Amino acid sequence: MSAVLVVHGGAWAIPDELAKASVDGVKTAAREGFSVLKRGGSAVDAVEVAVRALEDNTVFDAGHGAVLNKDGEVELDAIIMDGRTLATGAVSSVKNIANPVSLARAVMEKTSHVMLTSQGANLFAESIGISTVPTETLVTEYERREWEKHKNYMTGVIEDFNTQWAHDTVGAVALDSAGNVACATSTGGIRNKMVGRVGDSPVIGCGGYADNLSGAVSCTGHGESILKVTLARLILSKIEQGKSVTEASQMSLQHMGDRVKGAGGAIVVSPSGHWAATFTTERMAWAAVEQDVLWYGLDPHERLKEQLPQ
Amino acid sequence: MSAVLVVHGGAWAIPDELAKASVDGVKTAAREGFSVLKRGGSAVDAVEVAVRALEDNTVFDAGHGAVLNKDGEVELDAIIMDGRTLATGAVSSVKNIANPVSLARAVMEKTSHVMLTSQGANLFAESIGISTVPTETLVTEYERREWEKHKNYMTGVIEDFNTQWAHDTVGAVALDSAGNVACATSTGGIRNKMVGRVGDSPVIGCGGYADNLSGAVSCTGHGESILKVTLARLILSKIEQGKSVTEASQMSLQHMGDRVKGAGGAIVVSPSGHWAATFTTERMAWAAVEQDVLWYGLDPHERLKEQLPQ
Numbered sequence: 087m088s089a090v091l092v093v094h095g096g097a098w099a100i101p102d103e104l105a106k107a108s109v110d111g112v113k114t115a116a117r118e119g120f121s122v123l124k125r126g127g128s129a130v131d132a133v134e135v136a137v138r139a140l141e142d143n144t145v146f147d148a149g150h151g152a153v154l155n156k157d158g159e160v161e162l163d164a165i166i167m168d169g170r171t172l173a174t175g176a177v178s179s180v181k182n183i184a185n186p187v188s189l190a191r192a193v194m195e196k197t198s199h200v201m202l203t204s205q206g207a208n209l210f211a212e213s214i215g216i217s218t219v220p221t222e223t224l225v226t227e228y229e230r231r232e233w234e235k236h237k238n239y240m241t242g243v244i245e246d247f248n249t250q251w252a253h254d255t256v257g258a259v260a261l262d263s264a265g266n267v268a269c270a271t272s273t274g275g276i277r278n279k280m281v282g283r284v285g286d287s288p289v290i291g292c293g294g295y296a297d298n299l300s301g302a303v304s305c306t307g308h309g310e311s312i313l314k315v316t317l318a319r320l321i322l323s324k325i326e327q328g329k330s331v332t333e334a335s336q337m338s339l340q341h342m343g344d345r346v347k348g349a350g351g352a353i354v355v356s357p358s359g360h361w362a363a364t365f366t367t368e369r370m371a372w373a374a375v376e377q378d379v380l381w382y383g384l385d386p387h388e389r390l391k392e393q394l395p396q
Numbered sequence: 397m398s399a400v401l402v403v404h405g406g407a408w409a410i411p412d413e414l415a416k417a418s419v420d421g422v423k424t425a426a427r428e429g430f431s432v433l434k435r436g437g438s439a440v441d442a443v444e445v446a447v448r449a450l451e452d453n454t455v456f457d458a459g460h461g462a463v464l465n466k467d468g469e470v471e472l473d474a475i476i477m478d479g480r481t482l483a484t485g486a487v488s489s490v491k492n493i494a495n496p497v498s499l500a501r502a503v504m505e506k507t508s509h510v511m512l513t514s515q516g517a518n519l520f521a522e523s524i525g526i527s528t529v530p531t532e533t534l535v536t537e538y539e540r541r542e543w544e545k546h547k548n549y550m551t552g553v554i555e556d557f558n559t560q561w562a563h564d565t566v567g568a569v570a571l572d573s574a575g576n577v578a579c580a581t582s583t584g585g586i587r588n589k590m591v592g593r594v595g596d597s598p599v600i601g602c603g604g605y606a607d608n609l610s611g612a613v614s615c616t617g618h619g620e621s622i623l624k625v626t627l628a629r630l631i632l633s634k635i636e637q638g639k640s641v642t643e644a645s646q647m648s649l650q651h652m653g654d655r656v657k658g659a660g661g662a663i664v665v666s667p668s669g670h671w672a673a674t675f676t677t678e679r680m681a682w683a684a685v686e687q688d689v690l691w692y693g694l695d696p697h698e699r700l701k702e703q704l705p706q
Contacts, residue, residue: 161516171656172624172625172655172656173624174623174624178488178513178594179513179514179516197590198620199589199590199593199594199595199620200594200595200619200620200623200624201593201594201595201599201623202590202592202593202594203488203489203513203514203592203593203594204489204513204514204515204516204592205514205515205591205592206471206489206514206590206591206592206593207592209591209592210590210592279509280507280509280512280516280520281515281516281519282512282513282514282515282516282517282519282520283509283511283512283513283516284488284509284510284511284512284513285509285510285511289511289599289600289601290599290601290602290623290624290626291600291601291602291626291629292600292601295626309510310508310509310510313484313510313511313600314482314483314484314510314600315482316600316601316605316626316629319601319626319629319633320629323629323633327637345482346481346482
């Protein structure tokens with residue numbers, strides 16, 4: 087089985103001044119995640135490593151670099167899922183955690199639950215010794231400035247989503263050499279969101295889903311729209327019905343546009359190693375590695391290629 | 397279009413001493429919900445009224461009668477979804493709210509978000525004038541006693557779920573005379589759950605889903621298992637592929653048992669008015685009204701009938 091890793095850095099109208107940093111960020115995360123697979127590591131390990139790299143990069147709205155809610159606070163959401171057993175861990179609206187994806191993994195591995203929210207998620211983090219970071223270390227000066235500029239505007243309105251002041255989510259999907267798939271998604275959500283707003287990212291079947299029988303998906307875009315159509319599950323249902331990874335993604339994103347007028351993107355990998363990175367927003371930074379070739383893009387239909395050292 | 401309303405009071409090993417009260421409770425809620433449809437009300441109105449009746453009944457684990465978490469607190473989850481537009485509102489881990497389903501409806505109608513969690517959900521409730529109730533008004537003496545008895549046991553373990561001290565969820569699905577479907581689900585979760593644990597009930601595609609193109613579902617049972625297979629969405633996917641409401645429910649519950657060893661139940665109504673109430677737990681209290689006939693049951697294959705006044 088030939089290992090595959092795909093990452094995204096969010097589907098939105100990425101402004102030119104963030105374009106290069108976004109592409110560099112997804113390329114780095116994809117290489118780091120793939121190196122886990124190359125060493126024989128599991129798909130779950132690989133997506134966690136890739137998403138941690140994206141969370142640690144302040145250009146992306148997840149972990150460091152997260153957006154601020156209506157009250158000027160950072161509330162983070164993440165999910166991780168193991169396609170072998172459907173084991174899943176998720177956290178929603180958690181504060182002061184640098185790598186929510188690793189906390190989500192701890193929920194999966196150390197509790198009998200799937201999702202912990204808010205203070206409960208923070209209490210659990212404390213109980214297992216995951217250290218907290220001050221809010222200010224997670225917030226960039228850029229974000230503080232943008233938030234000040236826009237804090238009097240309504241948010242969440244779909245019409246606003248494809249403008250430059252929306253901001254979005256990171257994710258990864260992987261197929262390991264044992265044939266197992268996994269996904270992970272992490273986000274700071276939408277700028278100016280209501281306190282306690284949970285978007286699609288930590289919600290199983292919406293922000294992500296992984297099943298060895300059909301594949302792994304991580305989604306990004308207008309969270310409320312993704313929730314309404316359970317986008318990750320929808321894409322995998324179409325794959326189960328015989329569609330290719332690209333067709334399934336395009337049809338599902340099209341359905342989301344038609345039915346609830348939402349834009350977004352998705353990365354997918356199938357158990358046979360087919361993968362896709364698809365979006366209906368203006369841009370999505372994505373990168374994929376298979377057989378030591380790095381593919382990446384930002385604009386629609388852009389598909390660039392680099393050979394990695396063997 | 398002939399209106400249909402179906403409710404459940406939770407799928408678990410309902411002990412004999414709660415059997416009559418559970419059946420009486422679902423029959424009353426089904427009649428109240430159906431009376432909304434009979435007056436020409438919407439499916440959304442009907443499922444809200446039915447679930448409020450179940451929340452107000454202390455025999456069920458939702459609103460009044462909710463179970464206690466590890467810290468002896470009540471944390472409530474609910475969802476409501478309108479199959480016409482896929483509009484959805486959900487709250488997770490909210491405290492001191494007597495009717496979480498109505499708060500979920502307010503999220504759907506008064507915010508641009510789908511889900512609010514924990515303190516954020518309570519802040520929103522306060523902002524729109526939904527009054528809070530003291531925790532003690534939500535907790536029965538029976539629950540306080542059961543919690544004291546079991547608080548030292550681990551919870552959430554699947555093997556424990558089919559025993560008498562687990563406790564579960566209420567829900568309703570409806571088809572109105574205009575051909576629109578809706579669902580609602582509400583719960584206090586699993587006794588002794590970790591603080592901040594979110595089960596399937598408020599999660600779109602898991603505890604419930606409604607789409608005029610395929611039908612409406614409300615699920616109950618082992619929350620973590622329902623989440624892992626996105627049970628509500630799975631049932632509707634099978635209906636989209638041509639299965640009957642009963643086949644789709646049975647196949648999906650069977651899949652959940654095979655894949656993640658979870659037991660549960662579901663109520664379903666299709667846009668053409670076909671409905672089902674199916675479960676793999678020992679018992680599920682359910683009731684349905686169509687054309688002034690009330691159907692109800694508790695044990696497997698039990699299907700009793702009463703004529704309602706015209």
